[in-house]
Amino acid sequence: xxxxxxxxxxxxxxxxxxxxxxxxxxxxxxxxxxxxxxxxxxxxxxxxxxxxxxxxxxxxxxxxxxxxxxxxxxxxxxxxxxxxxxxxxxxxxxxxxxxxxxxxxxxxxxxxxxxxxxxxxxxxxxxxxxxxxxxxxxxxxxxxxxxxxxxxxxxxxxxxxxxxxxxxxxxxxxxxxxxxxxxxxxxxxxxxxxxxxxxxxxxxxxxxxxxxxxxxxxxxxxxxxxxxxxxxxxxxxxxxxxxxxxxxxx
Ligand code: PEP
Numbered sequence: 001x002x003x004x005x006x007x008x009x010x011x012x013x014x015x016x017x018x019x020x021x022x023x024x025x026x027x028x029x030x031x032x033x034x035x036x037x038x039x040x041x042x043x044x045x046x047x048x049x050x051x052x053x054x055x056x057x058x059x060x061x062x063x064x065x066x067x068x069x070x071x072x073x074x075x076x077x078x079x080x081x082x083x084x085x086x087x088x089x090x091x092x093x094x095x096x097x098x099x100x101x102x103x104x105x106x107x108x109x110x111x112x113x114x115x116x117x118x119x120x121x122x123x124x125x126x127x128x129x130x131x132x133x134x135x136x137x138x139x140x141x142x143x144x145x146x147x148x149x150x151x152x153x154x155x156x157x158x159x160x161x162x163x164x165x166x167x168x169x170x171x172x173x174x175x176x177x178x179x180x181x182x183x184x185x186x187x188x189x190x191x192x193x194x195x196x197x198x199x200x201x202x203x204x205x206x207x208x209x210x211x212x213x214x215x216x217x218x219x220x221x222x223x224x225x226x227x228x229x230x231x232x233x234x235x236x237x238x239x240x241x242x243x244x245x246x247x248x249x250x
């Protein structure tokens with residue numbers, strides 16, 4: 001049985017003070033969520049304070065990106081070890097905004113995935129097609145490419161610490177959500193691919209989150225799909241009450 005994982009992705013929102021206030025307000029609201037894993041990926045500056053504020057709660061804290069090297073002359077970058085030291089237990093990698101605005105290729109994502117796992121972080125690896133790719137009938141090709149290339153070289157055992165987030169680019173921050181059936185179709189395809197690459201047991205155990213304008217009103221129908229094991233949520237994760245409704249979707 002896969003444990004659902006509901007994770008906020010704050011992107012470039014929230015100061016340290018705002019992040020701490022959020023956790024102080026949210027931790028009691030989500031404390032009773034049984035059988036659900038809860039995470040927040042936050043801006044680097046807020047991570048340490050956020051992790052301190054979340055200590056003793058059921059909220060995990062993660063980074064939104066990291067570099068693949070342990071240290072070095074990479075101005076502006078953060079290593080997996082630095083995220084760990086700040087109190088993170090996971091990192092989001094390959095988000096479409098990283099691919100779109102910062103030129104991240106699946107090859108780069110793959111290096112980051114390996115480095116993060118080696119350092120001891122769990123990984124949420126994102127994949128997803130643009131609207132043009134969907135309309136050209138290339139959804140499966142693009143998504144499977146992101147997954148296969150992003151996870152290339154991993155052993156089946158590594159997958160226990162990986163979550164794949166399917167995030168159609170056309171649904172992120174647009175208010176336009178994939179239908180539950182569209183999400184299920186792609187998720188099932190990802191699981192089939194993982195079974196071919198890593199074996200059925202690893203594929204069956206791996207969690208696949210959906211992301212793209214998930215909100216309290218639609219989280220239930222998305223989560224009801226058999227291959228949807230969680231949600232990666234941007235906008236609707238920024239307010240404690242909305243976040244708590246997502247977490248308490250059942
Ligand atoms: C995201 O940031 O990964 C995301 C899915 O954003 P939103 O929920 O705002 O569409």
